[in-house]
Amino acid sequence: MAGALEGIRVIELGQLIAGPFCGQLLGDMGADVIKVEPPGAGDPLREWGQGTHKVQWEVIARNKRSVSANLRDPAGQDLVRRLAATADVLVENFKPGTLEKWGLGPDELRAANPGLIVARMSGYGQDGPYSDRAGFGGIGEAMGGWRYIVGEPDRPPSRMGISIGDTLTATYGCMGVLAALHHRSRTGQGQVIDAALYESVLQVMEGLVPEYAINGVIRERSGSVLKGIAPSNVYACKDGEYMIGANKDSLWQRLAEAMGRSELGRDPRFATHLARGENQTEIDALIADWTRTLRIDEVDALMIQHAIPAGRVYRAPEMLADPHFAARGAIVEVETERFGPLKMQGVFPRLSATPGAVRRPAPARVGQHNAEIYGELGLGAAELEKLSAKGAI
Numbered sequence: 371m372a373g374a375l376e377g378i379r380v381i382e383l384g385q386l387i388a389g390p391f392c393g394q395l396l397g398d399m400g401a402d403v404i405k406v407e408p409p410g411a412g413d414p415l416r417e418w419g420q421g422t423h424k425v426q427w428e429v430i431a432r433n434k435r436s437v438s439a440n441l442r443d444p445a446g447q448d449l450v451r452r453l454a455a456t457a458d459v460l461v462e463n464f465k466p467g468t469l470e471k472w473g474l475g476p477d478e479l480r481a482a483n484p485g486l487i488v489a490r491m492s493g494y495g496q497d498g499p500y501s502d503r504a505g506f507g508g509i510g511e512a513m514g515g516w517r518y519i520v521g522e523p524d525r526p527p528s529r530m531g532i533s534i535g536d537t538l539t540a541t542y543g544c545m546g547v548l549a550a551l552h553h554r555s556r557t558g559q560g561q562v563i564d565a566a567l568y569e570s571v572l573q574v575m576e577g578l579v580p581e582y583a584i585n586g587v588i589r590e591r592s593g594s595v596l597k598g599i600a601p602s603n604v605y606a607c608k609d610g611e612y613m614i615g616a617n618k619d620s621l622w623q624r625l626a627e628a629m630g631r632s633e634l635g636r637d638p639r640f641a642t643h644l645a646r647g648e649n650q651t652e653i654d655a656l657i658a659d660w661t662r663t664l665r666i667d668e669v670d671a672l673m674i675q676h677a678i679p680a681g682r683v684y685r686a687p688e689m690l691a692d693p694h695f696a697a698r699g700a701i702v703e704v705e706t707e708r709f710g711p712l713k714m715q716g717v718f719p720r721l722s723a724t725p726g727a728v729r730r731p732a733p734a735r736v737g738q739h740n741a742e743i744y745g746e747l748g749l750g751a752a753e754l755e756k757l758s759a760k761g762a763i
Contacts, residue, residue: 372400372724373398373399373400373401373724373725373726373727373729374399374400374721374724374726375396375399375400375401376400376401376724377402378396378400378401378402378458378459378551379401379402379404379456379457379458379459380393380396380397380401380402380403380404380457380458380459380460380461381404381406381450381453381454381457381459381460381461382403382404382405382406382434382460382461382462383406383441383450383460383461383462383464383469383474384461384462384463384464384491385413385414385415385463386413386414386415386418386463386536387415387430387507387533387536387537387540388463388491388507388536388537388539388540388543388565388567389461389462389463389491389540389543390405390413390415390430390431390540391430391536391537391540391541392461392489392491392540392541392543392544392547393405393430393434393461394429394430394431394432394433394434394540395540395541395544396459396461396544396547397432397433397434398432398433398717398726398727398728399717399721399726400724400726400729401433401458401459402435403433403434403435404434404435404436404437404453404457404739404743405431405434405435405436405437405733406437406438406439406441406450406453407436407437407438407439407736407737408438408439408440408441408736409438409439409440409736409737409758409761409762409763410736411736412436412438412736412737413427413431415427415430415431416736423709425709425712427732428704428706428708428709428712428714428731428732429714429715429732430732431732431733432704432714432728432730432731432732433728433729433730434730434732434733435730435733435738435739435742435743436733436735436736436737436738436739437449437453437737437739437740437743437744437763438736438737438740438763439762439763440761440762440763441472441474442472443760443761443762445757445760445762445763446762446763447472447473447474449744449747449757449762449763450474451473451474451478451479451482452747453743453747454474454479454482454483454486455479455482455483456483456746456747457483457486458485458486458487458551459486459487459488459489459547459551460479460486460487460488460489461489461491461543461547462488462489462490462491463490463491463492464492465492465493465502465504465505466490466492466495466496466497466501466502467502476488476490476562480560483560484558484559484560485554485558485559485560486560487547487550487551487554487560487561487562487563488560488561488562488563489543489544489546489547489563489565490543490562490563490564490565491539491540491543491565491566491567492505492564492565492566492567493505493506493509493510493566493567493568494566494567494568495564495566495569496562496564505567505568506535506536506567507533507534507535507536507539507567508529508533508535509535509567509568510535510536510539510566510567510568510570510571511530511534511535511567511571512527513567513568513571514535514567514568514569514570514571514572514575515571515572515575515578515579515589516530516534516535516571516574516575517529518589518591519578519589519590519591519592520591521591521593522591522593523590523591523592523593525591527591528591534571535567535568535570535571536567538570538571538573538574539565539566539567539570540565541570542565542570542573543563543565546563546565547563550563595650595654597647597650598644598647598650599617599647600617600646600647600649600650600653600654601614601615601616601617601622601625601646601650601653601654601657602614602615602616602617603654603657604683605654605657605658605661605662605669606658606661606662607661607662607664607665607666607668607669608662608663608664608665608666609665609666610666610682610683611666611683612661612666612669612670612680612681612682612683613680613681613682613683614657614661614669614673614678614679614680615678615679615680616678616679616680617643617646618643619641619642619643621678621679622635622640622641622646623635623636624676624677624678625657625676625678626640627676628672628673628675628676628678629656629657629660631656631660634656639652639653640653666682670682689701690713698720699716700715700716700718701713701714701715701716702714702715702716702717702728704728704731705731706731706732706734707731707734708734712731714728716728737763740754740763741754744763
């Protein structure tokens with residue numbers, strides 16, 4: 371199906387993760403995303419990922435068409451101006467001021483196309499004393515408060531394992547685009563969206579700032595638990611690890627029954643939310659002593675029987691084998707040019723009337739759609755060949 375954003379054209383100028391993930395989200399929802407890559411090697415993300423075959427590109431560049439343009443060359447810049455004149459949205463994640471230096475700033479582009487929405491992702495935002503600093507996702511995670519609270523308390527801050535700062539910023543950028551499209555539908559006017567890495571991370575920091583402002587409390591690293599929220603942890607079983615979240619009075623009582631220790635549900639040390647928080651180490655030890663005597667499937671059956679939120683700790687193999695993932699299409703198979711059928715995450719969230727989909731695989735080659743897209747601008751084969759010869763595309 372076409373998707374909710376059918377008819378919306380997006381020009382993606384960004385590289386690596388923040389800008390391209392925003393483009394992926396818009397493309398998954400049906401937008402026509404034109405990925406502008408530097409001639410030659412293209413987006414560095416083409417070479418990212420673990421394992422012999424670099425397949426991360428196949429996810430983030432799905433539902434996109436690729437054109438090449440040298441943004442440092444006047445002819446390449448002119449091509450982008452012409453593309454932007456046909457577009458609804460432009461996404462970029464360069465250092466602030468870079469587009470302006472190339473003559474591609476929002477003011478110039480919107481002078482020719484007042485309805486253009488420009489989504490800008492950067493480390494520190496488009497203004498302020500830090501705006502001209504280089505910023506990557508990990509730096510935004512550190513400044514936004516994420517890194518300090520992740521990991522074991524007796525060790526340095528840990529990385530989450532994915533580029534969460536970039537993807538959060540991209541998600542907020544996408545949210546801004548959707549809001550701006552609604553505004554444009556009423557006024558005809560586009561606008562600029564300023565999404566900063568550190569602010570996107572800060573947005574999901576829950577009560578971290580007001581807890582300090584009112585109580586003087588600084589959140590610290592707490593490993594696998596959230597301090598004061600118990601029980602909610604990963605517990606060892608005979609054959610692996612299992613997550614249990616019974617951090618509510620009624621849930622704790624049901625977990626105590628499942629453990630064959632119903633008296634623990636009424637024990638003053640554990641009967642209330644505050645009491646369980648104060649005795650968090652003790653309650654986790656009790657549960658761990660119990661789970662170590664059982665297999666994961668045995669614990670899982672008891673959790674289902676007693677309606678307790680719980681689940682296995684999955685890796686990719688478990689996801690691919692799980693019937694619920696299969697039933698909901700959480701994992702899809704995409705036919706790619708370089709790797710053949712490739713399994714990857716599907717499109718989320720699911721819309722009932724206009725669901726998103728992976729309509730096309732990631733472009734295998736830089737500038738794969740030059741003739742198709744630049745042809746729409748009136749450029750013929752001979753002109754494209756000249757532009758290629760001079761390094762503009």
